[in-house]
Amino acid sequence: MKELVRTDLPELLVAGERARAFVARSSLPFALLAGIGADRIAGDVLRTIAVAVLSVVQLQNAPRPYDVQQVIGPAAGMIVARRAGGRAGALAYVGYSALTVALRWVDRFLSCNAASSRGEPGPVPFCPFTDLLTGALPLVAALAIGALIATLIGDAPRTGTNALLEGAGAYVAFSALVMLGATAFVVSAYGVSPQQVAFIVAVTAISGVLAGATIAFRSNSPLRTALLLAFVFVVTWIYPLGAGQFEMAARADWAVRPELLLFAVPLLDVVTIPLVARLVASHSRLRDHG
Secondary structure: OHHHHHHHOHHHHHHHHHHHOOOOEOOHHHHHHHHHHHHHHHHHHHHHHHHHHHHHOOOOOOOOHHHHHHHHHHHHHHHHHHHHHHHHHHHHHHHHHHHHHHHHHHHHHHHHHHHHHOOOOOOOOOOOOHHHHHHHHHHHHHHHHHHHHHHHHOOOOOEOOOHHHHHHHHHHHHHHHHHHHHHHHHOEOOEOOHHHHHHHHHHHHHHHHHHHHHHHHHOOOHHHHHHHHHHHHHHHHHHHHOHHHHHHHHHOOOOOOHHHHHHHHHHHHHHHHHHHHHHHHHHHHHHHHO
16 A cells, blocks of 8 residues: 555655655644644645635546545644644544544534424425435544544654644634534524524634634744734635625625524634734743743
């Protein structure tokens, strides 16, 4: 298998070797956060690039940008988790991935039952469970590829922090687990209420606080790292959607369609992540000198 990767997928090994210098070995919790963050950043960036390319070049049978994200993201997460935390980091990342899949199953089951008990008209569009089985296959393949590449390129050469990835991981882990755990109880299959929008905004704000605090404690340049993370989050959110979607949301009657407010929710990251990183870092410096 190793020889097959070296022969047929050399570009993956080259990318892994280049990434080697950018991943530091760290404790297990931070290795897991770094893996989760790498999943989000790599997947979002590659999805955005795919959207940009496909908007200019028409390719037949080209994979959808979302499909690219679903493979590249988990593979990158596994590579980083394995290199930052060793085998324990890889196992922790597999456990996190399995937990998110399990929560999606529970969410689907509870949401379908809730929709049925409320007597909502028509078929609930996301109640067939077969797509969850087929949807998990790219994740399994991505984790296997990532683990193999991480094994081939070896251990991280230095001990340190991966502040950008760890901050992204803190953001994603909290928001993903809370939203997956709560979606079945707060989101209807047929719309989003103002209360549900407020819940999502609150989760996003808390996620930004956790990301900023993590960066403040783990980065030598907290503000710069936080600004970079916020920039990546916002650009990879806005560009694939297109300006038209935001224009439509801005002109809509938010009282009638409160869910359109969600288009602007990630803009909180521009404020929350850098602000918290700066405040926490400044407080830590004052405490150290006091």
